[in-house]
Amino acid sequence: MKFLRKVMLPIVKFFPTLTEWYDEACLVSNPYFKVSDIDCWPCENVRSILNLTLSNLDTDEYHSGIPFIVKDSNIRKVDFKLLRDAYHSKKHVFDKDAPRIEHSHGKLTTSHQLFEYGSLNGYPSVNKDEHITWKLNRLEPTREIRSLFGMPSRMPKYIAGATPEKYILIDEYKSAHYYLPPTEGTTVFVIQGTGARLFVLEPSRECANFCHRVSVLLKPNHILWYNWWYWRAVSLPVDHSTRLSITYVGSYY
Numbered sequence: 001m002k003f004l005r006k007v008m009l010p011i012v013k014f015f016p017t018l019t020e021w022y023d024e025a026c027l028v029s030n031p032y033f034k035v036s037d038i039d040c041w042p043c044e045n046v047r048s049i050l051n052l053t054l055s056n057l058d059t060d061e062y063h064s065g066i067p068f069i070v071k072d073s074n075i076r077k078v079d080f081k082l083l084r085d086a087y088h089s090k091k092h093v094f095d096k097d098a099p100r101i102e103h104s105h106g107k108l109t110t111s112h113q114l115f116e117y118g119s120l121n122g123y124p125s126v127n128k129d130e131h132i133t134w135k136l137n138r139l140e141p142t143r144e145i146r147s148l149f150g151m152p153s154r155m156p157k158y159i160a161g162a163t164p165e166k167y168i169l170i171d172e173y174k175s176a177h178y179y180l181p182p183t184e185g186t187t188v189f190v191i192q193g194t195g196a197r198l199f200v201l202e203p204s205r206e207c208a209n210f211c212h213r214v215s216v217l218l219k220p221n222h223i224l225w226y227n228w229w230y231w232r233a234v235s236l237p238v239d240h241s242t243r244l245s246i247t248y249v250g251s252y253y
Helices: 002-014 016-022 080-089 091-097 111-116 139-149
Strands: 068-071 101-103 131-136 166-171 187-194 197-203 214-218 222-227 231-236 245-252
Touching (some): 080 111, 091 139, 101 111, 111 131, 214 222
Antiparallel strands (some): 101 131, 131 166, 166 245, 187 222, 197 231
16 A cells, blocks of 8 residues: 555656545445454343443443444534634645535535535525535645544543544435545544434444344434444434534544
8 A cells, every 4th residue: 555655656746636535544344344353242132332420441341342322522512604714724734635526416515515505505405405514624624623623531441542534414304314534544433523323333233143233313413433343333314303413533543
């Protein structure tokens, strides 16, 4: 991989638009990837997602197989207006280093379109079912987003360094369910900026015969932690909710 990156450097210099692909940890994922010898004991006895707000996260009792949530006063509520203001305050940074978005209906392709002309820019869409994934994997835009949402004051003891990639997931209240995008780090955090989403953790394919599906309703100021060795997260709309949902996702090694 290091060799390929060195080979690509001259090409990137001649074609600057390729820099966003150069920073990708993985360009094409392998849908058939499977860990043959994974030990599933860490998730075997999990029957619910624990609320550990008042618990000591430094104990060995809460190992990497246990998904949990905490309420953290360091985490700020972030609605669409605050997100749009953050974009405008550093527009040159986001347009240069985080321009691409994925839109459920394919109508929008850039962050500029989303915040300047998108149907979510102050008003709901006609069908109220739009979903947007905004990936950030370069230093300056991720730093701006991290400062907007805030840093967790308490983290699991088993994590190491943070990965650079972050995701902003925007959902109208009729947005369909979807799997969270894959992260580079195995320990994933999910922060709800505004609105609410139901998160279902399905056992990974390797652990499907040993572990059980669990779920939690994630609200603002709360963080969900889980490990994708054992779990795959699905985001679903919440019944009777009419608010826009903004979710912030990142990971640690």
